[in-house]
């Protein structure tokens with residue numbers, strides 16, 4: 001039987017009747033309609049739509065990372081989807097510029113009608129946080145209680161349920177722990193790397209010591225800070241020291257995962273490591289854009305409210321500013337830059353590993369990886 005294809009009508013396809021009939025101003029309900037409340041609602045709704053898309057992208061990436069091994073063909077898909085999230089985040093930061101065309105006085109016309117509702121209760125925002133790795137339980141019990149206490153039971157249950165799943169951060173950690181080639185037969189990459197680092201630090205020390213243009217006091221400060229760099233470097237290779245850093249909350253990723261990430265960062269020019277490097281870079285972009293949004297939103301809240309408390313009952317700008325400083329998902333990846341050394345000082349990889357990290361053509365021109 002032939003399929004009857006009903007012509008698709010734009011308005012029906014996008015369910016515009018439903019969508020465009022979903023802006024009900026509280027100020028109108030109380031008989032004092034405020035012009036800017038429509039803008040306030042539409043900006044929030046646009047955010048929720050983009051949050052939905054970010055969750056859609058994350059939900060497609062997480063199961064791939066959960067696999068024991070990720071097929072090469074899926075790495076470019078992951079990379080493309082992470083990049084999409086990055087572009088959406090940039091739009092989200094820009095949205096605030098539109099909302100800021102509303103003045104604090106205009107906002108005050110309807111603000112009190114919204115109490116106790118707040119962006120604080122955005123379940124999708126919390127879902128994104130949890131899926132990335134900022135689980136409620138991992139933050140602190142006070143915070144968990146504060147957030148959950150402001151949500152309806154069904155939303156609380158939903159978030160606690162999602163919290164049971166592995167986050168992107170946890171899956172990335174497992175993936176990085178599996179980075180191959182680091183210890184291959186007789187070749188111990190980390191021993192070679194430490195030799196290179198020692199040489200680099202030695203040459204840095206000589207440069208400081210030979211510098212006649214700075215006073216002795218400043219020289220000593222520079223030498224002390226070089227010692228700190230040295231300590232940081234070597235804590236990376238000492239499992240006991242590294243685990244202390246984890247226990248103190250100074251590191252999140254396991255030592256093995258950090259070393260895997262560092263190897264990818266250092267040998268990013270090798271064809272097989274390029275996509276993993278791009279993925280790590282995208283994760284840092286996502287973290288950075290999240291911070292950028294939090295900081296921008298905190299400033300906007302300050303501009304609108306000054307030192308007033310938020311409609312959700314927090315201390316307002318002060319709470320938001322702290323949230324921007326504290327909530328980092330992939331901070332360990334940023335901190336890897338402390339361990340990056342110049343290309344010229346990188347240990348030369350044995351030919352067998354180099355070959356495995358390269359795409360090459362066999363005699364019959366089939367690509368091998």
Ligand code: HEM
Pocket residue numbers: 043044047048099107117118119120121122125297300301304305309310311312313314315316317319320323
């Ligand atoms: C006039 C504009 C806005 C003001 C004055 C404002 C103010 C605030 C304040 C004071 C808080 C802290 C919680 C509270 O006590 O309510 C907050 C939280 C939040 N707001 Fe806004 N907001 C505005 C617009 C937006 C928009 C457009 C979004 C987009 C969805 C948004 C999303 C959020 C989120 C997700 C939180 C929770 C942040 C966290 O806990 O880290 N806000 N907002």
